[in-house]
Amino acid sequence: MFARTATGQYRLLIHTGSSVCFASNSRLVTAVHSRACPTPGRHINLCSLVGSSGLPDNCRRYRNTAQSEQKLVLSDAQRQTIYALSTPPGKAGIAVIRISGPDALRLWRSVVQLKKTKQESLPEPWKFYRCRVVHPESGEVLDEGLAVYFKGPRSFTGEDVLELHVHSGRAVLSSILNALSCLPYCRLAEPGEFTRRAFAAGRMDLTQVEGLKDLINAETESQRKVALQATAGQLRGWLTQLRTDIIKCLGHVEALIDFSEEDIEEGILDDAKQRARDIARHIGEQLSNFRRGEIMRSGLQLAIFGPPNVGKSSLFNFFAQREAAIVTNVPGTTRDVLEISLDIGGLPVVLADTAGLRETEDIVEKTGIERATDRINTADLSLFVLSLPDLVNGGSSQDSISKNIDSILASEITSDNIYVLLNKRDLLPTETYERLESGLQKWNIRGAWAISLATGEGTREFLEKFEQILKERYGLVDEPTASGPRPLVSNARHSVHLETALRFINAFLDTSDADVILAAEELRYAAQAVGKITGHIDVDDVLDVIFRDFCIGK
Numbered sequence: 001m002f003a004r005t006a007t008g009q010y011r012l013l014i015h016t017g018s019s020v021c022f023a024s025n026s027r028l029v030t031a032v033h034s035r036a037c038p039t040p041g042r043h044i045n046l047c048s049l050v051g052s053s054g055l056p057d058n059c060r061r062y063r064n065t066a067q068s069e070q071k072l073v074l075s076d077a078q079r080q081t082i083y084a085l086s087t088p089p090g091k092a093g094i095a096v097i098r099i100s101g102p103d104a105l106r107l108w109r110s111v112v113q114l115k116k117t118k119q120e121s122l123p124e125p126w127k128f129y130r131c132r133v134v135h136p137e138s139g140e141v142l143d144e145g146l147a148v149y150f151k152g153p154r155s156f157t158g159e160d161v162l163e164l165h166v167h168s169g170r171a172v173l174s175s176i177l178n179a180l181s182c183l184p185y186c187r188l189a190e191p192g193e194f195t196r197r198a199f200a201a202g203r204m205d206l207t208q209v210e211g212l213k214d215l216i217n218a219e220t221e222s223q224r225k226v227a228l229q230a231t232a233g234q235l236r237g238w239l240t241q242l243r244t245d246i247i248k249c250l251g252h253v254e255a256l257i258d259f260s261e262e263d264i265e266e267g268i269l270d271d272a273k274q275r276a277r278d279i280a281r282h283i284g285e286q287l288s289n290f291r292r293g294e295i296m297r298s299g300l301q302l303a304i305f306g307p308p309n310v311g312k313s314s315l316f317n318f319f320a321q322r323e324a325a326i327v328t329n330v331p332g333t334t335r336d337v338l339e340i341s342l343d344i345g346g347l348p349v350v351l352a353d354t355a356g357l358r359e360t361e362d363i364v365e366k367t368g369i370e371r372a373t374d375r376i377n378t379a380d381l382s383l384f385v386l387s388l389p390d391l392v393n394g395g396s397s398q399d400s401i402s403k404n405i406d407s408i409l410a411s412e413i414t415s416d417n418i419y420v421l422l423n424k425r426d427l428l429p430t431e432t433y434e435r436l437e438s439g440l441q442k443w444n445i446r447g448a449w450a451i452s453l454a455t456g457e458g459t460r461e462f463l464e465k466f467e468q469i470l471k472e473r474y475g476l477v478d479e480p481t482a483s484g485p486r487p488l489v490s491n492a493r494h495s496v497h498l499e500t501a502l503r504f505i506n507a508f509l510d511t512s513d514a515d516v517i518l519a520a521e522e523l524r525y526a527a528q529a530v531g532k533i534t535g536h537i538d539v540d541d542v543l544d545v546i547f548r549d550f551c552i553g554k
């Protein structure tokens with residue numbers, strides 16, 4: 001049967017007696033194309049195409065491919081004992097040199113001289129020993145410190161691991177690393193090689209490896225939280241369960257293929273479809289939280305916008321705590337989009353200052369306004385800055401103020417993602433401000449903080465409230481929030497595969513009950529897509545990319 005999969009590719013499903021094979025052999029597919037012009041979903045006789053030579057070489061057996069997991073095969077170099085400095089080089093109290101591999105204990109005997117215990121006895125694992133670190137050839141004492149032995153497989157890499165805790169100084173470290181390089185059975189580790197071994201030993205899956213990399217690179221609280229969650233295996237747990245559920249569902253469908261219909265209980269396909277609907281719902285929930293997770297991990301896009309001269313660049317400088325943008329009393333000062341990275345309440349934020357929005361014939365300003373509009377449209381959140389004196393606009397009666405605010409706000413404040421900031425409060429007479437303040441309650445607008453960037457009035461309250469809002473919206477507070485629990489998926493690589501899995505599950509739900517073979521195929525692809533996230537499937541092509549950015553010693 002010639003079938004079309006959810007990704008739009010054509011596949012050839014070959015039904016031979018009770019088992020089913022699957023082929024994507026291009027020669028065969030081309031042959032089918034040119035000879036038979038098959039209709040997708042219709043069975044065709046392959047005997048004439050395959051001939052006596054049987055099925056093509058790369059025509060895989062169809063059953064159970066989803067369950068088979070890819071094992072990494074390590075080369076000799078990958079099995080060798082490795083060592084590296086695991087702390088940053090430089091002057092400090094302590095440096096840790098990590099050693100991992102089959103010859104770790106042999107290395108211990110060559111360079112670790114215990115102070116109290118007899119040299120010949122092997123170290124007890126997971127116990128610190130006071131020791132001298134000596135040169136393996138000359139026996140010269142290079143430093144004094146502590147040594148610990150982690151016995152594989154209960155170690156970071158799953159292999160025997162040693163750690164030498166020595167004094168962190170340039171000469172000490174280079175003498176010890178040089179001494180280790182004299183040993184023929186070990187070599188300096190590549191960047192990320194310890195973690196790569198942990199992955200190869202099954203101590204971590206890919207989501208934990210990525211989490212660990214994020215944890216090392218985390219600069220804000222939110223980045224630390226999502227990274228730690230991944231490192232601790234929460235995502236791994238969820239994905240493992242998801243894949244098991246898909247494979248269970250597949251098992252039911254395969255039972256339908258293997259046994260004739262009268263041997264099978266009724267309703268088995270309906271049951272599988274019900275399970276698949278639940279799976280699809282779970283994936284959908286995580287995907288809808290993805291942007292929130294991505295913000296916690298990679299940063300929130302926050303844009304400042306508003307009419308000219310209201311103090312947008314002054315606000316930008318207030319956040320930056322330096323004169324990052326030009327501020328003048330000339331309307332239309334800012335043209336380009338300016339950006340700075342901030343940490344607001346633990347959340348990484350990319351803040352953008354934009355050109356004031358107004359009708360203009362000036363070509364430069366016009367371009368600036370186009371850029372501003374693009375930025376505002378793509379921002380996750382924006383701060384709409386207005387000038388209080390402009391709102392009051394000469395009139396001080398409650399009516400005229402209301403009318404002004406209504407007309408300005410009505411067109412802009414349609415989205416949940418806009419917060420209003422009213423600036424230049426210092427320019428209003430106190431009684432006008434008080435009248436305005438009571439009126440502000442009735443416009444149901446988010447924010448509406450009245451501040452003065454010139455005098456600093458109200459800025460502290462604004463910052464505190466805004467920080468709190470960000471923390472609640474993006475799950476930085478520990479109790480569950482209105483926006484739901486902390487997102488599990490925060491990495492684009494993961495969301496892409498989850499979307500693929502969801503597409504295949506939906507395709508499975510859409511297949512007609514008569515097409516069991518095709519239905520099973522969709523589920524198999526869904527399981528494979530999930531396996532790609534954890535690294536059970538198609539490991540090689542992503543590994544290099546993921547490990548490339550690790551430092552040496554990790």
Ligand SMILES: Nc1nc2c(ncn2[C@@H]2O[C@H](COP(=O)(O)OP(=O)(O)OP(=O)(O)O)[C@@H](O)[C@H]2O)c(=O)[nH]1
Pocket residue numbers: 307308309310311312313314315326327328329330331332333334335354355356357423424425426427451452453454455
């Ligand atoms: N009195 C007073 N003046 C302010 C306040 N905030 C900003 N200004 C002044 O308002 C003028 C405009 O400020 P900017 O920060 O350049 O305003 P902007 O919105 O970036 O202006 P454009 O980039 O031209 O759209 C400057 O002269 C500021 O010093 C305030 O709170 N009170």
Ligand SMILES: [K+]
Pocket residue numbers: 308309327328329330331332333334
């Ligand atoms: K200005």
Ligand SMILES: [Mg+2]
Pocket residue numbers: 312313314325326333334354355356
């Ligand atoms: Mg400006």
